[in-house]
Amino acid sequence: MKNVVIVGTQWGDEGKGKITDFLAGKADVVVRFQGGNNAGHTITFDGEKYALHLIPSGIFRQEAMNILANGMVINPEALIEELTMLENNGITNYNLSISDRAHVLLPYHAQLDQLYEDLKSNDKKVGTTKKGIGPAYMDKVSRIGIRMAEFIDDTTFYDKLQDNLVYYNKLFVLYGYPTYDLKTVFDEYKKYAQEIKQFVTDTTLLLHKYNKEGKKIVYEGAQGNLLCIEHGTYPYVTSSSPTAASVPLNTGISPQFITDVVGITKAYSTRVGAGYFATEFENKAAKYIRKVGHEFGTTTGRPRRIGWIDTVVLRHSKRISGINHLSVMLLDVLTGVKELKICTAYKLDDKEIDYIPANIKDYKKCKPVYETLKGWEEDITKVSSFSDLPVEAQTYLTRISELTNIPISIFSVGPDRTQTIIMKKIL
Ligand code: GDP
Ligand code: IMO
Ligand code: MG
Numbered sequence: 001m002k003n004v005v006i007v008g009t010q011w012g013d014e015g016k017g018k019i020t021d022f023l024a025g026k027a028d029v030v031v032r033f034q035g036g037n038n039a040g041h042t043i044t045f046d047g048e049k050y051a052l053h054l055i056p057s058g059i060f061r062q063e064a065m066n067i068l069a070n071g072m073v074i075n076p077e078a079l080i081e082e083l084t085m086l087e088n089n090g091i092t093n094y095n096l097s098i099s100d101r102a103h104v105l106l107p108y109h110a111q112l113d114q115l116y117e118d119l120k121s122n123d124k125k126v127g128t129t130k131k132g133i134g135p136a137y138m139d140k141v142s143r144i145g146i147r148m149a150e151f152i153d154d155t156t157f158y159d160k161l162q163d164n165l166v167y168y169n170k171l172f173v174l175y176g177y178p179t180y181d182l183k184t185v186f187d188e189y190k191k192y193a194q195e196i197k198q199f200v201t202d203t204t205l206l207l208h209k210y211n212k213e214g215k216k217i218v219y220e221g222a223q224g225n226l227l228c229i230e231h232g233t234y235p236y237v238t239s240s241s242p243t244a245a246s247v248p249l250n251t252g253i254s255p256q257f258i259t260d261v262v263g264i265t266k267a268y269s270t271r272v273g274a275g276y277f278a279t280e281f282e283n284k285a286a287k288y289i290r291k292v293g294h295e296f297g298t299t300t301g302r303p304r305r306i307g308w309i310d311t312v313v314l315r316h317s318k319r320i321s322g323i324n325h326l327s328v329m330l331l332d333v334l335t336g337v338k339e340l341k342i343c344t345a346y347k348l349d350d351k352e353i354d355y356i357p358a359n360i361k362d363y364k365k366c367k368p369v370y371e372t373l374k375g376w377e378e379d380i381t382k383v384s385s386f387s388d389l390p391v392e393a394q395t396y397l398t399r400i401s402e403l404t405n406i407p408i409s410i411f412s413v414g415p416d417r418t419q420t421i422i423m424k425k426i427l
Contacts, residue, residue, distance in 0.1 A: 009226075009321075010265060010314075019262065026216065028215040030219075038053075045416060050086075067097045069250055074098065074105060096199050098199045106189065126275075144167075226356075244261045260426060265314060265400075268307065280306065309400065325410070330412065348365055376391075
């Protein structure tokens with residue numbers, strides 16, 4: 001039995017999709033446990049590039065079972081679009097299950113997301129993906145959300161949709177936003193429910209059965225630990241917890257089942273959306289990294305903000321997720337950058353600290369303390385081992401491992417599945 005959790009250690013887009021797909025080659029089951037189609041996970045193999053938003057990145061492995069667990073918020077229209085995209089690319093041979101406890105994201109959630117952002121003054125806007133993620137989780141905790149089990153039952157779906165639209169349409173009228181017609185939404189979404197019904201089941205029971213059978217399970221996090229609703233840079237976060245601690249709650253497995261936690265990190269940092277980003281810089285090197293790393297959002301197309309790697313952030317992630325493997329991604333993007341900075345601590349009011357202050361006002365005052373390492377010029381996209389790397393790249397990886405006290409089990413030198421170097425076996 002193996003239960004391996006994959007988490008983003010930064011602010012998302014670290015390359016979780018690539019590593020999930022890679023490990024899925026050895027896994028029996030792949031599970032997405034939180035978030036929704038705010039995520040954009042890129043997988044590249046055999047000259048093709050795929051972007052997944054809801055479906056687990058194990059979907060390209062015919063043998064693997066792919067599960068959308070109870071902690072997710074699922075937009076049925078987006079899910080069907082994604083299944084159609086796969087079908088159009090000849091991917092039809094797969095196994096998929098959706099939790100009957102997962103919540104359904106409906107069109108008014110996206111409009112509420114827009115409304116709540118519009119109501120905030122400029123410096124308070126989160127810069128969400130506008131997919132309706134926050135409002136769908138708000139419905140869940142307000143106990144007015146619609147679960148998959150209810151969605152595929154026409155009468156319950158109609159009844160709950162009616163109540164919610166009475167409530168939200170009043171709010172939309174108040175702020176001058178378009179309202180939703182009950183029959184139109186119901187008729188459209190009833191069709192989606194019919195299509196999805198075949199996949200809906202109690203996935204917690206499935207996961208316990210698989211564990212009993214000694215299967216290898218990979219849990220694919222979305223977003224990153226710094227976007228966690230509990231431990232992230234609140235309020236500039238998402239509305240779920242992308243940590244390893246979130247897996248038991250959001251899938252129904254026992255915490256003792258978790259065997260390994262793989263922290264995915266870029267060789268530098270990026271962030272989309274608002275919020276303080278201590279190591280952010282915008283100069284020629286940042287522009288170069290954005291261009292070479294194609295640092296534009298998979299979901300929204302927004303340019304990603306660029307920063308140096310921040311080991312305060314990585315140690316914070318390690319504390320809250322229990323990371324025992326590090327996977328360093330996009331190392332190739334740093335080729336040609338003359339000097340590489342690594343943030344080793346923050347300076348807050350002349351005191352050196354090794355934590356992220358809870359009050360964002362204090363966090364904004366934190367200045368990074370840097371160590372500077374020499375870069376390398378050689379093309380590393382074809383290396384197949386650590387010793388193939390230029391000595392400067394080896395030193396860079398070793399220093400990250402030392403400063404986080406986590407072994408580097410994987411490093412990645414290009415987007416393709418084959419450009420993945422394993423230093424320590426995980427599965
Ligand atoms: P995720 O959300 O964590 O799955 O990451 P995204 O897919 O949103 O963003 C990661 C981007 O980096 C994608 O475009 C990947 O194809 C790409 N990528 C992943 N690993 C590497 C790598 O080692 N080198 C390069 N150049 N690109 C990579
Ligand atoms: P993956 O899984 C990067 C960011 C948004 C915004 C904040 C809240 O691809 O790594 P939300 O729509 O979730 O309410 O937005 O979180 N965000 C992401 N940033 N990668 C993601 O997912 C993200 N999902 C949400 O930009 O700052
Ligand atoms: Mg992404």
